[in-house]
Amino acid sequence: MKLIMAEVFNSWQGEGGSVPGSAFGRRQIFVRFAGCDLHCQWCDSKEYIDASRVLQWRYEIEPFTGKFEYKPNPASVEDVVDVVLRLDTGDIHSISYTGGEPTLQIKPLKALMGRVKWLGFDNFLETHGGFPEMIKEIADLVDYASVDIKDETARATDDWKGLVLREVESIRILKEAGAKTYAKLVVTSETKVENVRWYAELLKGLAPLVIQPREPIDISQARLMEFYREAARIMGRKNVGLSFQVHKYFNVL
Numbered sequence: 001m002k003l004i005m006a007e008v009f010n011s012w013q014g015e016g017g018s019v020p021g022s023a024f025g026r027r028q029i030f031v032r033f034a035g036c037d038l039h040c041q042w043c044d045s046k047e048y049i050d051a052s053r054v055l056q057w058r059y060e061i062e063p064f065t066g067k068f069e070y071k072p073n074p075a076s077v078e079d080v081v082d083v084v085l086r087l088d089t090g091d092i093h094s095i096s097y098t099g100g101e102p103t104l105q106i107k108p109l110k111a112l113m114g115r116v117k118w119l120g121f122d123n124f125l126e127t128h129g130g131f132p133e134m135i136k137e138i139a140d141l142v143d144y145a146s147v148d149i150k151d152e153t154a155r156a157t158d159d160w161k162g163l164v165l166r167e168v169e170s171i172r173i174l175k176e177a178g179a180k181t182y183a184k185l186v187v188t189s190e191t192k193v194e195n196v197r198w199y200a201e202l203l204k205g206l207a208p209l210v211i212q213p214r215e216p217i218d219i220s221q222a223r224l225m226e227f228y229r230e231a232a233r234i235m236g237r238k239n240v241g242l243s244f245q246v247h248k249y250f251n252v253l
């Protein structure tokens with residue numbers, strides 16, 4: 001089975017903060033899929049959004065050396081499994097599937113998750129959650145899930161409200177299947193507090209929320225904590241946290 005890959009590397013999870021389901025600071029092998037249907041204006045992986053332009057994928061030869069080798073796309077599931085095994089440093093918490101949007105390639109994603117689980121690793125899914133029908137197909141294989149709630153200011157799609165409702169539905173499906181799941185909201189200085197209240201109402205009693213400032217950070221601490229307070233007021237004080245893209249401050253992948 002073939003898939004359009006972007007890169008595979010070994011690092012530590014830089015996002016998620018301390019809410020249940022987060023793997024922040026845990027060592028992971030990241031499997032980045034090429035291709036995405038959304039266009040978040042602040043996306044830090046823009047070079048991988050158009051899968052037809054990702055002609056080859058790269059994989060680390062040795063963790064934290066900055067050395068890569070390249071293979072042409074499409075990749076085979078077995079090629080990716082081989083690289084995962086080569087990058088296994090023996091201290092891997094889970095395999096992170098990110099992108100791009102991994103659920104767009106649901107069949108190879110499912111095959112890969114199944115193989116990796118059989119090899120003894122846990123699966124950590126990083127997704128925009130816009131396709132609940134795809135999420136259904138893999139939910140039983142997912143151990144951890146980080147599901148974005150796309151804020152209006154991401155300008156990810158024309159149907160922003162519909163997207164948010166589908167993301168929440170994906171969270172529901174993952175939770176029902178037993179995956180440790182949290183929601184991640186990337187906020188900007190333009191984010192409206194009434195939208196944060198709406199997301200919090202949807203997530204209340206369902207999953208914890210981390211609020212992650214868009215990088216580069218331009219939002220004030222006061223505004224960030226206003227979002228925090230409003231979300232915690234609705235969802236409960238133990239169900240909200242902050243998340244920062246810490247890996248970017250250490251210049252690691």
Ligand SMILES: C[S@@+](CC[C@H](N)C(=O)[O-])C[C@H]1O[C@@H](n2cnc3c(N)ncnc32)[C@H](O)[C@@H]1O
Pocket residue numbers: 036042043044045098099100101102126127128129147148184186212213214215216245
């Ligand atoms: C590149 S996305 C890939 C997974 C999936 N497409 C998604 O959006 O959740 C991985 C994570 O990086 C976050 N991210 C991307 N660019 C960012 C930025 N400039 N600032 C903060 N978070 C960002 C996304 O919100 C998402 O949680």
Ligand SMILES: Nc1nc2[nH]cc(C(=O)O)c2c(=O)[nH]1
Pocket residue numbers: 011012013014015030098099126247252253
């Ligand atoms: N270290 C590290 N942590 C991450 N957490 C989410 C990432 C992503 O791009 O999905 C990411 C990434 O690219 N690197």
Ligand code: SF4
Pocket residue numbers: 036037038039040043044045046049099100101128156
């Ligand atoms: S959904 Fe994820 S990969 Fe797609 S544009 Fe948004 S942040 Fe980037």
Ligand SMILES: [Mg+2]
Pocket residue numbers: 044045
């Ligand atoms: Mg990233």
